[in-house]
Amino acid sequence: MKSTSMKQRIIDSAAFLFNTKGYDGTTVREIAKRTNCNVANISYYFGNKEGLLEYLVSSYLEGYLAIIERAYIELDSRSSRECLLLAIRGIMNYQKENRHLTRFVLREITLDTTLIREIMTTYLTKEKYYFQAIFETGIKQQEFSHIPIPYAIMQLKGMLSMPYLHPQYMSEVLHIMPYEMYVTEQYSREIEKWVNYTICVHTQKAIDTFTPIPVNI
Amino acid sequence: MKSTSMKQRIIDSAAFLFNTKGYDGTTVREIAKRTNCNVANISYYFGNKEGLLEYLVSSYLEGYLAIIERAYIELDSRSSRECLLLAIRGIMNYQKENRHLTRFVLREITLDTTLIREIMTTYLTKEKYYFQAIFETGIKQQEFSHIPIPYAIMQLKGMLSMPYLHPQYMSEVLHIMPYEMYVTEQYSREIEKWVNYTICVHTQKAIDTFTPIPVNI
Amino acid sequence: MKSTSMKQRIIDSAAFLFNTKGYDGTTVREIAKRTNCNVANISYYFGNKEGLLEYLVSSYLEGYLAIIERAYIELDSRSSRECLLLAIRGIMNYQKENRHLTRFVLREITLDTTLIREIMTTYLTKEKYYFQAIFETGIKQQEFSHIPIPYAIMQLKGMLSMPYLHPQYMSEVLHIMPYEMYVTEQYSREIEKWVNYTICVHTQKAIDTFTPIPVNI
Amino acid sequence: MKSTSMKQRIIDSAAFLFNTKGYDGTTVREIAKRTNCNVANISYYFGNKEGLLEYLVSSYLEGYLAIIERAYIELDSRSSRECLLLAIRGIMNYQKENRHLTRFVLREITLDTTLIREIMTTYLTKEKYYFQAIFETGIKQQEFSHIPIPYAIMQLKGMLSMPYLHPQYMSEVLHIMPYEMYVTEQYSREIEKWVNYTICVHTQKAIDTFTPIPVNI
DNA sequence: AATGAATGAGGATTCATTCAT
DNA sequence: GATGAATGAATCCTCATTCAT
Numbered sequence: 001m002k003s004t005s006m007k008q009r010i011i012d013s014a015a016f017l018f019n020t021k022g023y024d025g026t027t028v029r030e031i032a033k034r035t036n037c038n039v040a041n042i043s044y045y046f047g048n049k050e051g052l053l054e055y056l057v058s059s060y061l062e063g064y065l066a067i068i069e070r071a072y073i074e075l076d077s078r079s080s081r082e083c084l085l086l087a088i089r090g091i092m093n094y095q096k097e098n099r100h101l102t103r104f105v106l107r108e109i110t111l112d113t114t115l116i117r118e119i120m121t122t123y124l125t126k127e128k129y130y131f132q133a134i135f136e137t138g139i140k141q142q143e144f145s146h147i148p149i150p151y152a153i154m155q156l157k158g159m160l161s162m163p164y165l166h167p168q169y170m171s172e173v174l175h176i177m178p179y180e181m182y183v184t185e186q187y188s189r190e191i192e193k194w195v196n197y198t199i200c201v202h203t204q205k206a207i208d209t210f211t212p213i214p215v216n217i
Numbered sequence: 218m219k220s221t222s223m224k225q226r227i228i229d230s231a232a233f234l235f236n237t238k239g240y241d242g243t244t245v246r247e248i249a250k251r252t253n254c255n256v257a258n259i260s261y262y263f264g265n266k267e268g269l270l271e272y273l274v275s276s277y278l279e280g281y282l283a284i285i286e287r288a289y290i291e292l293d294s295r296s297s298r299e300c301l302l303l304a305i306r307g308i309m310n311y312q313k314e315n316r317h318l319t320r321f322v323l324r325e326i327t328l329d330t331t332l333i334r335e336i337m338t339t340y341l342t343k344e345k346y347y348f349q350a351i352f353e354t355g356i357k358q359q360e361f362s363h364i365p366i367p368y369a370i371m372q373l374k375g376m377l378s379m380p381y382l383h384p385q386y387m388s389e390v391l392h393i394m395p396y397e398m399y400v401t402e403q404y405s406r407e408i409e410k411w412v413n414y415t416i417c418v419h420t421q422k423a424i425d426t427f428t429p430i431p432v433n434i
Numbered sequence: 435m436k437s438t439s440m441k442q443r444i445i446d447s448a449a450f451l452f453n454t455k456g457y458d459g460t461t462v463r464e465i466a467k468r469t470n471c472n473v474a475n476i477s478y479y480f481g482n483k484e485g486l487l488e489y490l491v492s493s494y495l496e497g498y499l500a501i502i503e504r505a506y507i508e509l510d511s512r513s514s515r516e517c518l519l520l521a522i523r524g525i526m527n528y529q530k531e532n533r534h535l536t537r538f539v540l541r542e543i544t545l546d547t548t549l550i551r552e553i554m555t556t557y558l559t560k561e562k563y564y565f566q567a568i569f570e571t572g573i574k575q576q577e578f579s580h581i582p583i584p585y586a587i588m589q590l591k592g593m594l595s596m597p598y599l600h601p602q603y604m605s606e607v608l609h610i611m612p613y614e615m616y617v618t619e620q621y622s623r624e625i626e627k628w629v630n631y632t633i634c635v636h637t638q639k640a641i642d643t644f645t646p647i648p649v650n651i
Numbered sequence: 652m653k654s655t656s657m658k659q660r661i662i663d664s665a666a667f668l669f670n671t672k673g674y675d676g677t678t679v680r681e682i683a684k685r686t687n688c689n690v691a692n693i694s695y696y697f698g699n700k701e702g703l704l705e706y707l708v709s710s711y712l713e714g715y716l717a718i719i720e721r722a723y724i725e726l727d728s729r730s731s732r733e734c735l736l737l738a739i740r741g742i743m744n745y746q747k748e749n750r751h752l753t754r755f756v757l758r759e760i761t762l763d764t765t766l767i768r769e770i771m772t773t774y775l776t777k778e779k780y781y782f783q784a785i786f787e788t789g790i791k792q793q794e795f796s797h798i799p800i801p802y803a804i805m806q807l808k809g810m811l812s813m814p815y816l817h818p819q820y821m822s823e824v825l826h827i828m829p830y831e832m833y834v835t836e837q838y839s840r841e842i843e844k845w846v847n848y849t850i851c852v853h854t855q856k857a858i859d860t861f862t863p864i865p866v867n868i
Numbered sequence: 869a870a871t872g873a874a875t876g877a878g879g880a881t882t883c884a885t886t887c888a889t
Numbered sequence: 890g891a892t893g894a895a896t897g898a899a900t901c902c903t904c905a906t907t908c909a910t
Contacts, residue, residue: 158379
C-alpha cells in the first residue's frame with residue numbers, strides 16, 4: 001500500500017523541483033524520477049507539463065486568497081489595523097507552510113506569459129481588492145494616515161514575499177533560517193512595526209493602544 | 218555603419234528576453250533573431266548561453282554594488298539616515314535605468330544553481346556588509362532604534378525589489394506604470410517614511426528635523 | 435511484426451556506417467536514417483554516440499578474444515604449432531563473419547583516445563598474453579625457433595588484419611574479393627606457411643610432419 | 652624571423668593532429684591554434700580542409716612510391732630477393748622518418764571516400780605494379796617459390812604497416828618503442844626472414860647464400 | 869600575407885508527448 | 890492505472906568557411 005496517491009507524490013516532486021530549478025529548468029523526466037513513477041503519468045494526471053504548472057499555481061493562490069479574504073471579512077467586527085495584521089500573520093503562516101510553492105509561485109509570477117496574465121486577472125485582482133478595502137476603511141476611520149494605497153500595497157507585498165524570494169540569501173548571507181518558527185515570528189513583528197509606525201496615524205494615543213493579536217485566527 | 222556593436226546588441230536582446238521569458242525559457246535562437254544576427258555569435262562573444270547569463274548578472278550586480286558602496290563611504294561625512302536614504306535613492310535610480318536587467322537578475326537569483334551561489338558570495342555578501350555597516354552606525358549613534366539588522370535588511374530589500382519583480386502586477390492590477398518618473402519618486406518617498414518612522418528613533422525632535430536629500434549624489 | 439529489434443538494427447547500421455565513413459565521419463542522423471528510426475532512439479538505447487561506439491567495440495573484442503582464448507586453452511592437449519594455427523583460423527573466420535566491425539574496430543583502435551586506451555588495457559593485454567603463451571610454449575618445446583616473440587606477434591597481427599584494413603585495395607587494386615570463401619582459405623594457408631617456414635624450426639622432419647588442422651575447432 | 656614557413660608549420664600541426672585524432676576528429680581551429688596562426692590561413696594555403704588532407708596524403712604517397720620505384724629499377728642489376736629487401740628496408744625507413752603521416756595515411760586509406768578511391772588509382776596501383784614485377788621476376792628466375800603474388804603482397808603490406816597502425820599497442824602492450832632505431836632494425840630482419848624462408852625457394856644452397864644488404868640504398 | 873568578425877549549415881543531444889500493451 | 894518504447898521537434902553548440910580590412 002502506498003501511503004500517498006501518485007497524484008500527490010507528483011505534486012510534491014514538482015513543487016520541490018520547480019522551486020529549486022524553475023519551471024523551464026525542470027524536465028518532466030526529473031519529476032517522474034523523483035516521484036519514482038513513469039513519465040507518462042504526468043500527462044495522465046495533468047494533461048501536460050503546463051497543466052501541472054497551472055494546477056500548482058492555482059491551488060496555491062486559492063489558499064492564499066482565502067487567507068486575505070478571511071481578514072477582509074473581519075472588517076465588519078474588527079479595526080482595520082487588526083484586519084491588516086491578521087492578513088499579515090495569515091500570509092506569513094501560509095507561506096511558511098507552503099514554502100516550496102511560495103517561492104516557486106512568486107518567481108513564476110514575474111514572467112510574462114499568457115498563463116500568468118490570466119492568473120493575475122483571476123486571483124491577484126481579488127487580492128488587491130481586499131487589501132484596498134482594508135486600507136480604505138482604515139483611512140476613512142482615521143486609523144491609518146493618508147497613505148497612497150497602491151504604494152502601501154507594494155511595500156507590504158514586497159516585505160511579505162522577501163524571505164521566500166531569497167531563501168539562499170537569507171541562509172547564506174544573513175544566516176537566518178527562514179523556516180524556523182521564531183524567524184517568521186520576529187519578521188512578522190517587524191512588519192507590524194511598519195504598520196504601527198508608518199501606516200497608522202501617529203497620535204501618542206494610537207501608539208499607546210497598540211494591541212497584540214493572536215497568531216492563529 | 219552599425220551604430221552599436223554586435224556584442225552590445227546581443228546584450229540588449231538577451232536582457233529583454235531573459236526578463237520577459239526567463240533564462241531557461243529563452244532560446245539562443247530567439248536572442249539571435251532579435252539581435253538580427255547569427256546564433257554562432259553568441260558563442261563567439263560569450264562562450265555559451267551560460268556565459269552570457271554570467272556576463273549580464275555580473276555586470277549588473279557590479280553597478281548595483283557600486284551604488285551601495287558609495288552610500289557606505291559617505292558614512293564618514295554624513296548621518297546614517299542620510300546614507301541609508303542615499304542608498305535607497307541610488308538603488309531606485311539604478312533599477313529604473315536597468316529595469317530589464319533588474320527584474321531578470323532579481324528573479325534568476327531566486328534559483329538554486331552553482332552560478333547563483335557563486336554570485337551570492339561575490340556580490341551579495343558585500344552588499345550585506347555595507348547595509349549592515351550603515352545600520353550599525355545608525356544604531357550606535359542613536360539615530361536608529363534598536364532594530365534587528367537582518368530583518369531590517371530583509372524589509373528594505375523586499376520593498377526595493379518589489380516594483381521590478383511584479384511589473385505586470387503593478388501595471389495591470391494596481392495601474393501604476395513603474396517606470397514613470399513620479400512613480401519612482403513617490404515610491405522612494407514611501408520607503409523613506411519607513412526609514413523615518415520605523416527605523417529612526419521616535420523623538421519628536423528627530424521627526425521635526427528630517428531633512429530632504431538631493432536625488433543625485 | 436519487425437523481424438529484428440530496433441537495438442539490433444541500430445547496431446547493424448552503425449557497424450556499416452562506422453566502417454565506411456569512420457566514427458567521426460558518421461552522424462547519428464545517418465545512423466537513424468539507415469535504421470529507419472528516430473534519432474532519439476540512439477540515445478535511448480546507448481546513452482549517446484560514444485556509448486554506441488563502446489558497445490560495438492567491446493562486444494566485437496569480446497568475441498575476438500574468446501577465439502584466441504580457446505586456442506590458448508588447447509595448449510594442454512595440442513602442440514603449440516597446432517594452437518597457433520587454430521588461433522589464425524579462428525581469427526580469420528571471426529573477422530570474415532564480422533567484416534564491417536572488423537575493419538571499423540581495427541581502424542578506430544589506431545586513434546589515441548581515452549576509450550581506446552581503456553580497451554587496450556581490457557582486451558588487448560589479454561590477447562597478447564595468450565599469444566605470448568603459445569609462442570613461449572612452442573619455443574620451450576623446441577617446436578618454434580628462437581624468434582623474438584613481440585616481433586612475431588607484430589608480424590602475425592599485421593598479416594591477419596591486412597585484408598580488413600584495406601578491403602578497397604584488395605578489390606580495386608589486387609582484384610581479390612576478401613570475403614569470398616576461397617580467398618580467406620588461401621590467405622590462411624599463406625599465413626600458415628609463414629608459421630611453418632619462418633616460425634617453426636627447420637628440421638626436415640618437422641617440415642615433413644606438418645599436419646593440416648581442421649578449419650573449425 | 653620565423654624559422655619555418657607558415658605553410659610548413661600548418662602541415663606539421665595537421666600531420667600530428669590528424670594522426671592523433673583522425674581527420675574528421677580534428678578541427679581546422681585546432682590546427683590553427685597548434686600552428687599559432689589564424690584559421691583563415693588554412694583556407695588561404697590549401698583551399699579548404701580537404702585540400703590540406705589531399706596535400707598531406709599525396710605528398711606522403713609520392714615519397715613512398717619513389718622508394719619502391721627505386722627498388723624496382725634495381726631489378727636490372729640485382730636479384731629479385733635483393734630488390735625486395737631493398738624495398739622493405741626503404742619503406743621501413745621512410746615510415747620511420749614520417750611516422751605521424753604514416754599512421755595517419757594508413758588509417759585514412761581504409762575509408763571509403765572519393766578522395767581515397769582516386770588515390771588508390773594514382774598511387775597504389777603503381778605500388779602494386781612494382782611489387783608484382785619484383786615477385787614475378789623472382790619466380791621466373793626460380794629465386795622465389797611459386798607463391799600466389801597478391802597474397803604475398805598482402806602479407807608484406809600487412810607486416811610493414813603494422814607498427815604504424817598500432818603504435819599504442821606496441822608501446823603499451825608489447826612495450827616496444829616503435830621509433831627506436833634497433834626496433835626498426837630488428838623488425839626489418841624478422842620480415843626478411845619471411846622473405847628468406849617463406850618466399851624464397853628452400854634449397855640449402857639458397858639459404859647458405861643469403862647475403863645481407865646495406866641498410867641505406 | 870594575415871587577421872578577427874561573422875555566417876549558415878549541420879553536429880549531438882534532450883525535450884515533452886504519445887501509444888500499444 | 891501504469892508502463893516502456895518510440896517519436897519529432899527543438900535544444901545548445903560547433904563546424905568549416907568567407908569577407909572586409
